[in-house]
Amino acid sequence: MLDIHHHLLFGLDDGPADIETSVEMALASIADGVTHIACTPHASYDYEYKPEVNSERLAAVRERLDERIELGIGCDFHLSHENIEDAIAHPDKYSINGKGYILVEFPDFSIPPSISDVFFRMQIAGMTIVLTHPERNPTIVTHPEWLREWLRHGCLVQVTAASFSGRFGKSAQRFSDWLLDNNWIHFVATDAHNMTSRPPHLKEAYDYVAARRGIAEAERLFVLNPRAAWDGTPLSEQPDPVALWEDSRIRHIATPGARRGFFARIFGG
Numbered sequence: 001m002l003d004i005h006h007h008l009l010f011g012l013d014d015g016p017a018d019i020e021t022s023v024e025m026a027l028a029s030i031a032d033g034v035t036h037i038a039c040t041p042h043a044s045y046d047y048e049y050k051p052e053v054n055s056e057r058l059a060a061v062r063e064r065l066d067e068r069i070e071l072g073i074g075c076d077f078h079l080s081h082e083n084i085e086d087a088i089a090h091p092d093k094y095s096i097n098g099k100g101y102i103l104v105e106f107p108d109f110s111i112p113p114s115i116s117d118v119f120f121r122m123q124i125a126g127m128t129i130v131l132t133h134p135e136r137n138p139t140i141v142t143h144p145e146w147l148r149e150w151l152r153h154g155c156l157v158q159v160t161a162a163s164f165s166g167r168f169g170k171s172a173q174r175f176s177d178w179l180l181d182n183n184w185i186h187f188v189a190t191d192a193h194n195m196t197s198r199p200p201h202l203k204e205a206y207d208y209v210a211a212r213r214g215i216a217e218a219e220r221l222f223v224l225n226p227r228a229a230w231d232g233t234p235l236s237e238q239p240d241p242v243a244l245w246e247d248s249r250i251r252h253i254a255t256p257g258a259r260r261g262f263f264a265r266i267f268g269g
Helices: 019-032 051-065 081-089 115-124 138-142 144-152 161-165 170-181 203-213 215-231 247-254 262-267
Strands: 002-006 036-039 070-073 076-078 101-105 128-132 156-160 187-189
Touching: 002 019, 002 101, 002 156, 002 187, 002 215, 019 051, 036 051, 036 215, 051 070, 076 081, 081 115, 115 128, 115 144, 128 144, 138 144, 138 170, 144 156, 156 161, 156 170, 161 170, 161 203, 170 203, 187 203, 187 215, 203 215
Parallel strands: 002 036, 036 070, 076 101, 101 128, 128 156, 156 187
Antiparallel strands: none
């Protein structure tokens, strides 16, 4: 398995504070069956993205691991004006291994109406947009039709492994299952931050997906698509997203109320 979203590098953001924890997280990933980790520190208002410092930390962790696992670099990209303009000017700077796939994180409670135009500009600059953990975003969970539109226009989706087990609550768990069953997911990754509250556990989610949808689907989400993102190559042919073009089905899924439907059960409506 390849983990394309992992806050492995120490002292850069809200991930590990020291190199010992970074090494412990990497060793846990190896034991879990992970062969490649894209180290993805935040690029946000709170955490400045410094490629030179990132490279130094990456080299230090690599040296301690002695080639027991492949480590690459990317970032957890936040949609500030400064970040967007810098990414468009330097399209390789923030993407996984500088090869085009960029992990984009939405703010929890405010998604600007112009975001589709921003994605278009980033795509024209050569970036492939990977929307991270939409199942954990309250705005997207209540407006899945927005996610549908971004999928229609070429964006990809990454779900957090621990969402399937309920780590981020019932809402995220149920929406993750819905996304999985309707082929709206392209990647599953850990988004690991530490060894306690956000550990790097991927195999449990692989087994869950394999049991629910089959081994071929687990291989697509945990191995084949992440390998393409790692290498910067196009994804192979993907299964058709169910309900992507069906307005009536999206309205049914997204509307709380009658008969205590999907979202009513999530939010207690």
